[in-house]
Amino acid sequence: MEPRDAEVARVFLLSPAHSGGKRAAMLLRREAAFPLAVRLRREGIPLGEAFGFLSGLYFRGKLAYARRFARPPAGLP
Helix, strand or coil: CCHHHCCCCECCCCCCCCCCCHHHHHHHCCCCCCHHHHHHHHCCCCHHHHHHHHHCHHHHHHHHHHHHHCECCCCCC
């Protein structure tokens, strides 16, 4: 295969705008009964879901872009 035919891996590194606010406190509260908080405590949740909840619309837009255009190396989700 020639180099120009090889697919280049593309990975996006995203971070939330702020992870110490009220929404983070809600998510991490032991008494929280909403589904995302329960899943976080029971089996864990994908980082993108947590950041999407913490940062709202801003991060969800970035995450949607990354999911659409990412080309992770073989063996990565």
